[in-house]
Amino acid sequence: MLEPLPTSKKRYLQPSVFWSIRQSIPKSLSIALVIASLLVPLLLWALLSYTGLISPIFLPTPTAVLQAGKNMFLEDNLLLDILVSCGRVLAGFLAAAAVGIPVGIAMGTFPSMESLFSPFVGPLRYMPVAAFIPLIILWVGLGEEAKILIIFLGIVFYNAIMIADAVKFIPSELLNVAYTLGANRRAVLFRVILPAVFPSILDALRVNVAGAWNFLVVSELIAAENGLGFKIVQAQRFLQTDKVLFSIAIIGLIGWATDWFFKVLAKMLTPWVEH
Numbered sequence: 001m002l003e004p005l006p007t008s009k010k011r012y013l014q015p016s017v018f019w020s021i022r023q024s025i026p027k028s029l030s031i032a033l034v035i036a037s038l039l040v041p042l043l044l045w046a047l048l049s050y051t052g053l054i055s056p057i058f059l060p061t062p063t064a065v066l067q068a069g070k071n072m073f074l075e076d077n078l079l080l081d082i083l084v085s086c087g088r089v090l091a092g093f094l095a096a097a098a099v100g101i102p103v104g105i106a107m108g109t110f111p112s113m114e115s116l117f118s119p120f121v122g123p124l125r126y127m128p129v130a131a132f133i134p135l136i137i138l139w140v141g142l143g144e145e146a147k148i149l150i151i152f153l154g155i156v157f158y159n160a161i162m163i164a165d166a167v168k169f170i171p172s173e174l175l176n177v178a179y180t181l182g183a184n185r186r187a188v189l190f191r192v193i194l195p196a197v198f199p200s201i202l203d204a205l206r207v208n209v210a211g212a213w214n215f216l217v218v219s220e221l222i223a224a225e226n227g228l229g230f231k232i233v234q235a236q237r238f239l240q241t242d243k244v245l246f247s248i249a250i251i252g253l254i255g256w257a258t259d260w261f262f263k264v265l266a267k268m269l270t271p272w273v274e275h
Contacts, residue, residue, distance in 0.1 A: 060242040065249075068242035082165055082250060084161070085216055085228040088144070092151025092219075093141040097242045099152075100159025105202075108167025109162060109193055117160070125157035144219065147219035148267060154215035162207070166200030167193060199270045206262035213255055 017025060040060070048054045050062040056064065103121070106113035128149055130218040136146050168191060178192045218228030230246050234244035266273070 011153065021118055057239055059242060060245065064242045065245045069246035069249075071272050072231070072243060072246065076231070078250075081228050081231055082254070085220070085251075086254065088147050088227065089151060089212045091204075092215075093155070093209055095148065095152045096154075096156035096208070096212070100156045101163060101201060104160040104163025105167060105189075105193070105197065107164035108197075109189060110211070114164070121160050122155050122241045123163060125233045128217060129154045133218075133222065142223040147224065147228050150179055150216045150219035150222075151212050154218075155211045158208050158211065159204055162204040163197065163201055166197050166204070169200075170238075171197045198268065199273045202262060202266045204272065206259060208268070209258055209262070210255060213251055216251075 017029065046062055049056070049059050058192070060068075103117055107112075107117050107121070108114070132153060133150070136149055140146050142211065174192055175188055178188045180227060183191070216227070217229035217232060220227040221233065223229040229253055232244050235241075235247065261264045
C-alpha cells in the first residue's frame with residue numbers, strides 16, 4: 001500500500017504596513033515619516049551647534065544661519081542673486097532640452113542616428129565640464145553666454161542618453177501593429193513613439209534639472225558679480241559658513257519647488273501613467 005506523500009508547509013508572506021512593496025501606506029504614517037526625516041537632522045544639527053561640540057566656523061547654529069539669511073536679503077540684495085541664478089539655470093536647461101530631446105529621440109529611433117551621435121555623445125558625458133572652462137572662455141568670453149553654456153554642456157548629453165534609452169524600451173509590438181495598420185515612418189514616429197516616450201521625457205527633464213543647479217556654482221566661478229553660486233564662493237573665502245549654508249538651503253528649496261512642479265505637470269499631462 002502506497003504511503004501518501006508528505007505535504008510541504010507553505011510559507012505565506014506576512015502582511016506588513018511599514019515594509020509593504022509598492023503599496024500605499026496610511027496617511028498618518030506617511031506624515032510621521034516626513035516629519036521625522038526633517039526633524040531628526042535638524043535636532044542633530046542643533047545639538048552639535050548649540051552645545052559647542054563643533055566650532056561655529058564649521059557648523060553655525062540654525063539661529064545664526066537664519067540671521068545671516070535675513071541680513072543677506074536686507075543688505076546684500078539676495079533676491080537679485082536668486083533671480084539671476086534662476087535665469088541662468090532656466091536658459092541652460094531649456095537649451096539642453098531643445099537639443100537633447102530631438103537627439104535622444106533620433107538615437108533611440110533610428111540606428112543610423114545612433115551610429116552618428118553615439119561616438120561623441122557617449123564619451124562627452126563622462127568628461128568634466130569644469131575642464132572645458134578655459135575653452136569656453138576662449139570661445140564665448142566671460143559674459144552670460146559662458147555661464148549658460150556650462151549649464152547646457154552639463155546636462156544636454158544626459159538628456160539625450162536617457163531619452164534614447166527610453167525610446168528603446170518601447171515594445172516592438174507597438175511599432176509592428178502600427179505598420180500592419182498601414183502607418184508610414186512619420187506616423188510611427190509622431191503617433192506611436194512620441195506619445196509612448198513622453199512620460200519618460202518629463203522624468204528625464206525632472207532628474208536633470210537638478211544637474212543644472214549643480215553646474216550653476218561652477219558656471220558662476222567665471223567672472224560673476226552676482227548669483228547664488230557667487231554668494232557661496234564669496235562667503236567661503238571669508239569663512240562665513242552661515243551664509244554658505246543659507247545659500248545652499250535656498251538652492252535646495254528652489255530645487256524642491258521645481259521637482260514638485262514637474263510632478264504636478266506629469267500628473268496633468270500624463271494621467272494614464274502611475275506616478
